[in-house]
Amino acid sequence: MRKYVRLTAILILCGWLSSLRAQTDFKSWAGTPPMGWNSWDAYGPTITEPEVKANADYMASHLKASGWQYIVVDIRWYVSNDKAGGYNQTDPIYNLDKYGRYIPAVNRFPSAKDGKGFKALADYIHAKGLKFGIHIMRGVPKEAVAKKMPIKGTSYTADQIYSPERQCEWLKDNYTIDSTAAGAQAYYNSILELYASWGVDFIKVDDLSRPYHQAEIEMIRKAIDKTGRPIVFSTSPGETPISAAINVGQNANMWRMVDDVWDTWPHITHLMKVAEQWYPYIKPGNWPDCDMIPLGRISIRGERGADRMTRLTKDEQYSLMSFFLIFRSPLMFGGDLPSLDTFTSGLLTNKAALKMHKEGTQVKELYQKDGRLAVTSINSKTGERYLALFNISDSVKPLTLSVSLADLGLKKATLTNIWTGRKEGKIIKTIQVSLAPHACKLYSLQ
Missing domain, CATH: 3.20.20.70 (Aldolase class I)
Known part of the structure; x- marks a missing residue:
């Protein structure tokens, strides 16, 4: 009887483990x-x-x-x-x-x-x-x-x-x-x-x-x-x-x-x-x-x-x-x-953009208000920071967006435009850009 109970318990456990594995393997x-x-x-x-x-x-x-x-x-x-x-x-x-x-x-x-x-x-x-x-x-x-x-x-x-x-x-x-x-x-x-x-x-x-x-x-x-x-x-x-x-x-x-x-x-x-x-x-x-x-x-x-x-x-x-x-x-x-x-x-x-998409982690929104949106993530392999800034306003005038390096966990960084590959200089305290309506900037910070 004990052998039967043990065998039943083993079968139930195996079934449970198999089910659990299927639930996570996908x-x-x-x-x-x-x-x-x-x-x-x-x-x-x-x-x-x-x-x-x-x-x-x-x-x-x-x-x-x-x-x-x-x-x-x-x-x-x-x-x-x-x-x-x-x-x-x-x-x-x-x-x-x-x-x-x-x-x-x-x-x-x-x-x-x-x-x-x-x-x-x-x-x-x-x-x-x-x-x-x-x-x-x-x-x-x-x-x-x-x-x-x-x-x-x-x-x-x-x-x-x-x-x-x-x-x-x-x-x-x-x-x-x-x-x-x-x-x-x-x-x-x-x-x-x-x-x-x-x-x-x-x-x-x-x-x-x-x-x-x-x-x-x-x-x-x-x-x-x-x-x-x-x-x-x-x-x-x-x-x-x-x-x-x-x-x-x-x-x-x-x-x-x-x-x-x-x-x-x-x-x-x-x-x-x-x-x-x-x-x-x-x-x-x-x-x-x-x-x-x-x-x-x-x-x-x-x-x-x-x-x-x-x-x-x-x-x-x-x-x-x-x-x-x-x-x-x-x-x-x-x-x-x-x-x-x-x-x-x-x-x-675009290789740099697809690398961000594939290797990014800790994706989070910094803010979305007054027609402005800022989103950031971190490369899981290199520690490289990413930052996307958007003018989502329907105003006909440009908007200024800013993000402090402190909000990104950085003290200084070199800014690279991901879409163009162009380096846009070294930043000490704050990233600040003027964006036309519906425009954006996508940056790598190292």
């Missing part, structure tokens, strides 16, 4: 903020396989050496007849397998024929030394529920695990999964098993953060861990409630702080304000997410406006990139990579 999959490209800003829900490959080709040739690695296919890759400029809500042609799981639309992704899914496309991307990601909506497809499709590996059907409550307000493809229903976890297990078999490295799950769907987030975490594949987990869209900070950090690698960020200045200043509460949660494996980078050529077939180069001025683009970089947000570029211009390319490949 953070090592994104030890630094993920960097990649996402199809949403340029192509909305209409991206095709040749376009994905063209962006992957460009990244492999021009950006991979700078640390960019993820290629992410965004929303509704499973719909054959979707349109740009608004979701086709009335008559979507869905593509599902026999277990009620979405599969790619073959007319848009020809290599998915014969049930291959995204395996061939993922192989193509992996062969270039890159990683592959997809977007999904939380929940179970309404079509799977209506047809009572079976859940793989169980005797349950999709109509037994759904709830019409808290359905996504802006896209009605899916129902909520009732976490208390038998078969609920098995369904999430089945779709993550499918994605892992394709070679998916990154999954962006939409309609999780606002409102916060804790039960489904936890089921997705368990399903990813069960696959044994290191799939980075991103929740979307914002605003993730700060009250959920601990839970989301226990389950996801990155989470959105705001709704979609587009190429308008108010989107950027709103993001900077919301980010104030998230600085303490920036850490390896857990990244508060500023959303995609709406620069370069966007909205080719997108959701906000016509095909265009970003509407942000060059000063505003520097400000956006400086904030994303010093904040250590994941970087998901939204513009069409083959259309990339020299200026935008320079923003994405």
Whole structure:
């Protein structure tokens, strides 16, 4: 009897340790903020396989050496007849397998024929030394529920695990999964098993953060861990409630702080304000997410406006990139990579800026008031200090911003402009700059 009790205790302990290891191991999959490209800003829900490959080709040739690695296919890759400029809500042609799981639309992704899914496309991307990601909506497809499709590996059907409550307000493809229903976890297990078999490295799950769907987030975490594949987990869209900070950090690698960020200045200043509460949660494996980078050529077939180069001025683009970089947000570029211009390319490949993004630590806001914002961090390897100063005012006049060296823990320093590489002199007491509206300075202090 004692041997049985001891054996039971050992098995319970092993199970607990395995569970604990799974809960922490996933953070090592994104030890630094993920960097990649996402199809949403340029192509909305209409991206095709040749376009994905063209962006992957460009990244492999021009950006991979700078640390960019993820290629992410965004929303509704499973719909054959979707349109740009608004979701086709009335008559979507869905593509599902026999277990009620979405599969790619073959007319848009020809290599998915014969049930291959995204395996061939993922192989193509992996062969270039890159990683592959997809977007999904939380929940179970309404079509799977209506047809009572079976859940793989169980005797349950999709109509037994759904709830019409808290359905996504802006896209009605899916129902909520009732976490208390038998078969609920098995369904999430089945779709993550499918994605892992394709070679998916990154999954962006939409309609999780606002409102916060804790039960489904936890089921997705368990399903990813069960696959044994290191799939980075991103929740979307914002605003993730700060009250959920601990839970989301226990389950996801990155989470959105705001709704979609587009190429308008108010989107950027709103993001900077919301980010104030998230600085303490920036850490390896857990990244508060500023959303995609709406620069370069966007909205080719997108959701906000016509095909265009970003509407942000060059000063505003520097400000956006400086904030994303010093904040250590994941970087998901939204513009069409083959259309990339020299200026935008320079923003994405600046070695000093990317070093700060990768190696920064102790990120904190010094102040945000009267149209002025100051953010600092410290290089974890060299001890180098970083400082970003922003004029976020809508005033037409320049503003003066200042930060004392004492506030940075320094007695003296040499100031280097990170974007230009130009040394701007030695500072003894105070850094003081005059900035035009929406402009910034990004400094290294040594």
